[in-house]
Amino acid sequence: MSTEVKLTCITCPVGCALTVRLDDAGETTVTGNKCPRGAVYGTKEVTNPTRVVTSTVRVAGGTDQVVSVKTATDIPKGKITDCMRALEQVEVQLPVHIGDIIVENIADTGVDIVATRSLR
Amino acid sequence: MSRRREDIVIIGGGPAGLAAALAAREAGIRKVLILERDKELGGILNQCIHNGFGLHTFKEELTGPEYAEKYIQMVLEQQIPYMTNAMVTGIEVLENNDKCVTAMNKEDRLVEITAKAVILAMGCRERPRGALNIPGTRPAGIYSAGTAQYYVNMEGRMPGKEVVILGSGDIGLIMARRMVLEGAKVHCVAELRPYSGGLKRNIVQCLEDFDIPLYLSTTVSEIHGKERVEAVTLTRVDEHGVPISGSEWRVPCDTLLLSCGLIPENELTIGLGAQMDAKTGGPVVSEHLECSVPGVFACGNVLHVHELVDHVSAEAEKAGRFASEYVLASESKTCKSEVADASERREEGWE
Numbered sequence A: 001m002s003t004e005v006k007l008t009c010i011t012c013p014v015g016c017a018l019t020v021r022l023d024d025a026g027e028t029t030v031t032g033n034k035c036p037r038g039a040v041y042g043t044k045e046v047t048n049p050t051r052v053v054t055s056t057v058r059v060a061g062g063t064d065q066v067v068s069v070k071t072a073t074d075i076p077k078g079k080i081t082d083c084m085r086a087l088e089q090v091e092v093q094l095p096v097h098i099g100d101i102i103v104e105n106i107a108d109t110g111v112d113i114v115a116t117r118s119l120r
Numbered sequence B: 001m002s003r004r005r006e007d008i009v010i011i012g013g014g015p016a017g018l019a020a021a022l023a024a025r026e027a028g029i030r031k032v033l034i035l036e037r038d039k040e041l042g043g044i045l046n047q048c049i050h051n052g053f054g055l056h057t058f059k060e061e062l063t064g065p066e067y068a069e070k071y072i073q074m075v076l077e078q079q080i081p082y083m084t085n086a087m088v089t090g091i092e093v094l095e096n097n098d099k100c101v102t103a104m105n106k107e108d109r110l111v112e113i114t115a116k117a118v119i120l121a122m123g124c125r126e127r128p129r130g131a132l133n134i135p136g137t138r139p140a141g142i143y144s145a146g147t148a149q150y151y152v153n154m155e156g157r158m159p160g161k162e163v164v165i166l167g168s169g170d171i172g173l174i175m176a177r178r179m180v181l182e183g184a185k186v187h188c189v190a191e192l193r194p195y196s197g198g199l200k201r202n203i204v205q206c207l208e209d210f211d212i213p214l215y216l217s218t219t220v221s222e223i224h225g226k227e228r229v230e231a232v233t234l235t236r237v238d239e240h241g242v243p244i245s246g247s248e249w250r251v252p253c254d255t256l257l258l259s260c261g262l263i264p265e266n267e268l269t270i271g272l273g274a275q276m277d278a279k280t281g282g283p284v285v286s287e288h289l290e291c292s293v294p295g296v297f298a299c300g301n302v303l304h305v306h307e308l309v310d311h312v313s314a315e316a317e318k319a320g321r322f323a324s325e326y327v328l329a330s331e332s333k334t335c336k337s338e339v340a341d342a343s344e345r346r347e348e349g350w351e
């Protein structure tokens, strides 16, 4: 017995319609992808769905400035809310440089939060 | 009032303006100046903090600010001059075919710049809500999706807690996810047409991931609340877009976001007398991206709304090169020896 899941690849704006077949041995085959990234996405989405989270953190000192940030790599979907709640508590000191690690190991995902812009 | 002379003036410091400036410098134009009305370069990308930019240009997935910063960095490295807080208010064609660009800076000081060529890179803006035709009063709590994006992503403040979004363009979809992540409740996205205007990937990762319903063939028929939005009435529409009576339902909310599409920002272009294209909302251009006014080029969202910023950058590079050619050709009219030089360059940088 194998199961089939139909998905839209979200990796790029093309949005290929993927079919992911999951067989008894836990092996996946992806079809419908126009490029290899779609196969990676399709497999992950049925085994361990993940997302890159982008958000902002406040600049310390009570200004109305914020710095945009992201998870350095994708994190499990189930961890997105924990990640966001943890970010609410964070304040950064200026200057910030693009790529700076703002929070290490956010919400125990093993993934760091990095700045996506520089601000002085 | 101060005056300057340039070879090429670029209006707008978004991805289009930045890429055009780099290409002009690469084509050998020394005197290039970027004018940007905002306090920083980068254009609308600064507020687009989500990822999905740059897969074509940089072969990696970047957020908007990351994409912008790569170009800003290159502009700084090339030491291309720019003025921020400089709002261009008019462009005029002089007798000798040079252009005179008038800009106003923060201190209300006028700057008048004479240039051989001008590149229009003013981007686009959102359709104003007045065009929406929703009856009822106009209480607080109604924002365009882009304005809400600016508040949340640039100023760190939330426009509201209970949200309904009208229009399923990409900015609206992206803001639905953003508001939910920041703790708001997004009740639904309503779309007048029978299909969404946004990318499928955004329907999946912004709505389906967060169980936000998308109602197609649906519109807001009434906005309730005096001071602040208290609720909206949603109505199904038939295939002609006409509300189906009896299908109304009321959704309590404090915020209505409107995501109804973008239009090129072309007041300056029209003021210049350039011929406009009714279909795209941008100027009519030749295959050299030159408007009907010789020496005025256009690229990016001011020309037509682009789906991908990567395409904006590629187009702007071309505009930068064509404008450079124009400048070099006009110079060579006065100095014959430069002709060979210019045509050499022409062959080099061609696609």
Ligand SMILES: Cc1cc2nc3c(=O)[nH]c(=O)nc-3n(C[C@H](O)[C@H](O)[C@H](O)COP(=O)(O)OP(=O)(O)OC[C@H]3O[C@@H](n4cnc5c(N)ncnc54)[C@H](O)[C@@H]3O)c2cc1C
Binding pocket: B011, B012, B013, B014, B015, B016, B017, B035, B036, B037, B038, B042, B043, B044, B045, B048, B086, B087, B088, B089, B121, B122, B123, B124, B125, B126, B145, B146, B147, B149, B170, B171, B174, B262, B265, B268, B299, B300, B301, B302, B306, B307, B308, B309, B312
């Ligand atoms: C609210 C909003 C959200 C968007 N979100 C996305 C998205 O998520 N993904 C995506 O791919 N695309 C998005 N877009 C489209 C995006 O605009 C383009 O991808 C790209 O940024 C266009 O580049 P541009 O340089 O042509 O325009 P812009 O980035 O808009 O840059 C134009 C610049 O010109 C300046 N300017 C305008 N008029 C003047 C003047 N008179 N004098 C001086 N300066 C002036 C502006 O301040 C601005 O900095 C969005 C657009 C808007 C309006």
Ligand code: SF4
Binding pocket: A009, A010, A011, A012, A013, A014, A015, A016, A032, A033, A034, A035, A036, A037, A038, A039
């Ligand atoms: S499979 Fe490749 S081309 Fe298709 S949407 Fe995914 S990343 Fe894009």
